[in-house]
């Protein structure tokens with residue numbers, strides 16, 4: 001069984017990105033810039049935003065965090081985004097979700113210039129992904145990170161049956177659309193399962209590559225997995241654990257202890273898919289910088 005080490009791949013990738021950023025700095029005197037906007041005081045969001053800014057700085061990119069009060073009007077936020085869309089030093093714009101209830105998330109997503117939408121959430125980027133125009137879009141970071149893991153671990157995908165469990169707009173749907181593309185690193189037959197799927201185990205058992213993103217602790221049991229399958233666990237669930245100092249621990253959507261005994265490769269939680277997401281955000285920002293500068 002191969003343990004797919006997202007922490008290591010993410011760290012390798014960030015080193016590679018760092019040396020690319022340094023090369024650009026010495027060649028043209030410019031570096032990529034990412035702006036993250038956070039509205040309100042959600043503690044989890046504040047941690048995510050801090051981590052994104054820290055990772056940017058570590059690889060030599062410019063990073064700005066704009067903190068807006070929870071009462072900020074939608075119009076003020078849209079005006080701020082318009083300002084950043086027009087700023088040539090800004091290559092990536094990210095608005096941390098969730099947003100306060102009076103702000104329409106769709107309106108915010110639509111306001112970001114698709115060329116700077118390094119989250120890959122804008123319909124133009126999703127549309128180009130579905131059409132297979134991958135050189136013209138940004139692929140959302142978690143699915144893109146999973147693809148990077150599959151590539152770096154040399155996992156064969158062509159003609160394989162990939163089952164994606166979960167159909168969210170940020171993970172399940174883009175993931176399934178990516179895996180079905182006619183690329184060397186994808187080219188799968190894809191099935192999507194969701195909460196209305198009947199007899200889900202009969203479908204997950206057919207998967208050569210099983211990707212699970214539902215947010216339910218240890219939902220996928222060994223009897224739901226084909227022996228030898230590659231299992232990618234996107235879920236991050238907090239469960240109580242009195243043996244730890246904090247009283248809780250993180251587990252995935254897959255029963256790792258049981259499933260790792262029969263899979264050919266598996267991602268752990270934590271340390272699998274999670275660390276890849278920030279790395280892919282940095283990669284998308286670098287790509288935006290290159291496109292903007294004709295590099």
Ligand SMILES: NC(=O)c1ccc[n+]([C@@H]2O[C@H](COP(=O)([O-])OP(=O)(O)OC[C@H]3O[C@@H](n4cnc5c(N)ncnc54)[C@H](OP(=O)(O)O)[C@@H]3O)[C@@H](O)[C@H]2O)c1
Nearest residue numbers: 142166167168171194195213214215234235236273274277
């Ligand atoms: N590692 C990372 O960087 C990363 C990034 C994003 C998310 N996550 C984690 O991944 C998990 C999923 O996130 P998300 O944003 O995609 O979640 P989400 O928006 O809540 O979507 C969950 C999906 O799972 C489906 N689902 C729920 N219960 C199910 C069941 N019993 N059987 C089959 N399908 C079921 C839902 O089906 P319906 O559509 O029918 O409701 C929905 O499509 C969460 O734990 C999240 O924390 C991790």
